[in-house]
Amino acid sequence: MIKEAINYLSDPLYSFTGLMILFYLSLKRIDIVGTKKFGIGLLVFTLVTFGWMVADPIFFSIISLPDNIPIIILNALVFWSTWFALYKGHQNDLRIEAGGSPLEGTPENREKVWAWPNLVYTELFCGIICTVFLIVWAIFFKAPLEEPANPTWAPNPAKAPWYFLGLQEMLVYFDPWMAGVVLPGIIIVGLIAIPFIDINPKGNGYFTFKERKFAITSFLFGWLILWVYLIQVGTFLRGPNWTFYGPFEFWDFHKVVAENNINLSEIFWIKLFNTGLPKNIFVREIFGIIATLAYLVGFIPLINKKWGKSYLERMGTIRYYLMIFLVLSMMSLPIKMYLRWFINLKYIIAMPEFEFNL
């Protein structure tokens, strides 16, 4: 009964929405999340829930695949480090509010030490531990090798390496050019650009949340909600034919999901105007082109009005508009996902003639 409810709720539409609400609430109530009590409570809750879930044979068979074990470790590390940073940030915020300096800024913590041997020794030991870990891993978990490659056959489901499953899940909603080349390119270039765009000196060398709300929220959104969540879905919840399966659901090869995706042009020309698609490609896709341009340009005045003044003055014009472009590109992913779930939208602009689809 509970398992069925979890299966139902883990459908991307509900789980993604729920996760966004949880994300919003936990950053909103950082005074609760950023305490040791909450951290221990969450740990106990997670361990109990996970133990209960592992007892289920279907769930166990999914997570015990050699490919999926790294993701369990990833989850533990991601949640630990995120909570720890928020906890430290919250402690410092309280200290700063009380008029003090952050913990890292106290005189006894400002003492300087030599990189050699303090840092290099630590790095050496970390390297040794990692090597031992990898060797033990390689001995105990065999590589999931399959039969020799055959260009006319694909395994079902065909899954990318676990660190690319977020990208593969993104590809469900986008054209390969967008989700395979353009968006990953923007992610990499955008991450490289962060230190040049974000010139706010606050938070340098110490944990804080209150002083860097926007930066931390937008980064955690992209990292936790978009990247890590999509890896979970791609790894644990996608079965044969890339159909969605709940965590306790048997991977029935013949599960039928009613889906009939259509392009924005077809919604307008066929469903609304009842005329049939125009011959000219650009006339056909005019609504999609308008929508895309409106999204890229139309939001700027709104953003400027709401937050623009202070940010624009602090960052300068180029940095400010680069930041807006990066945020808009990031938000295009959840928007496209919701459009797919709600109106079965395939492409906003569909020009397969030029291999251009948004």
Place this chain on the structure above:
Amino acid sequence: MSEETKTSLNRREFFSFLAVGWITFGAATAGMASLIFRFLYPNVVFEPAMDFVAGFPDDYPEGVDERWKNGFGVWIYKKDGKLVAMSNICTHLGCIPTWLPAESKFKCPCHGSGYYPNGINFEGPAPRPLERFKIYRNTEGKIIVDKTKVFRYEKGEWTADGAFIEV
């Protein structure tokens, strides 16, 4: 000043040394680059032939036939007196879809694109229908499938000469 005691180059000699040096360096680099470029192309490629004889049209039942899928990557589809040869490459990202007879559709295992038996895309992210190959009859009346010529639906090529044969 005698020849033996000369220790430095004059201007003309310096430039000739420079030219010889650069030409040698350039030639070596170009040679290395061409070797690397040649290395990218394998000596032997084990690829199936791009065209093959596919028997007589009467050998095929109505609907989708999978007999050439593993050897040549082609589905034969026969419907309403027309016989076509479909590519088995998904138009989304090039995976190999699976033919599901019970659901009467092709379904890609990589991102969930779905196609009707005639190759038209209807679910998942595939932007266009499966491609079709050139198909014709030889003098014996046998079917020849030629994979070098591709017919694309969105370009209106499926009605073109060679995209199908009447049976």
